[in-house]
Amino acid sequence: MSIADNLKQVLAELPQGVRLVAVSKFHPNEAIEEAYQAGQRIFGESKVQEMTAKYETLPKDIEWHFIGHLQTNKIKYMIPYVEMIHGIDTYKLLAEVNKQAAKAGRIVNCLIQIHVAQEETKFGFSPEECKDMLHAGEWKELSHIRICGLMGMASNTDDVEQINREFCLLNRLFQEIKANWFADSDTFRELSMGMSHDYHEAIAAGSTLVRVGSKIFGERNYNT
Numbered sequence: 399m400s401i402a403d404n405l406k407q408v409l410a411e412l413p414q415g416v417r418l419v420a421v422s423k424f425h426p427n428e429a430i431e432e433a434y435q436a437g438q439r440i441f442g443e444s445k446v447q448e449m450t451a452k453y454e455t456l457p458k459d460i461e462w463h464f465i466g467h468l469q470t471n472k473i474k475y476m477i478p479y480v481e482m483i484h485g486i487d488t489y490k491l492l493a494e495v496n497k498q499a500a501k502a503g504r505i506v507n508c509l510i511q512i513h514v515a516q517e518e519t520k521f522g523f524s525p526e527e528c529k530d531m532l533h534a535g536e537w538k539e540l541s542h543i544r545i546c547g548l549m550g551m552a553s554n555t556d557d558v559e560q561i562n563r564e565f566c567l568l569n570r571l572f573q574e575i576k577a578n579w580f581a582d583s584d585t586f587r588e589l590s591m592g593m594s595h596d597y598h599e600a601i602a603a604g605s606t607l608v609r610v611g612s613k614i615f616g617e618r619n620y621n622t
């Protein structure tokens with residue numbers, strides 16, 4: 399199957415209101431171009447340098463979503479063009495994105511990453527830490543970021559029940575946060591969850607943005 403075929407297959411499975419972030423990290427421009435030719439416009443990357451190099455050479459109507467772990471000193475390189483940053487996992491990073499966005503005269507869309515998986519290695523606020531941060535209210539002064547929703551990853555397991563529980567927990571938290579802090583906001587509406595092996599479960603649990611890589615582009619080669 400070609401990239402275009404894989405892409406069409408995934409797109410055909412998405413209900414209305416669910417958008418696809420095609421995760422192109424570690425894949426060359428040619429792979430992205432093939433998906434682009436097939437109509438895909440949203441791509442996800444996890445390294446700022448790699449994303450910026452791709453942004454500079456590929457068509458300008460691509461929406462670049464940063465899905466990796468943020469490093470403070472790299473933020474400024476993507477601020478001029480990034481469409482959405484999925485992995486905000488500390489208030490400090492949110493404030494830094496705001497500072498760089500202010501310098502660039504932009505308002506940058508951000509998602510707050512929540513840790514619900516069992517693995518310690520995954521990043522993110524715990525649900526309580528996230529609510530504490532929102533309750534503290536300092537974020538309301540950050541006029542150059544827009545909090546558009548939440549992002550999360552389920553445990554890397556074959557236990558579908560567990561995956562379902564974690565995605566449902568994320569959705570409940572999303573609804574609670576929306577009701578408490580964003581009831582009047584039209585832009586707090588994204589729940590970014592679901593990858594190649596669990597996007598069906600994520601969609602059933604209310605995902606609005608699935609981040610699918612290997613199912614479209616094949617296995618990644620980390621050595622190139």
Ligand SMILES: *Cc1c(COP(=O)(O)O)cnc(C)c1O
Nearest residue numbers: 421465593594609610611612613
């Ligand atoms: C790599 C990555 C994905 C895509 O993973 P696949 O299993 O290839 O679909 C999605 N989300 C995040 C945060 C990633 O780092």
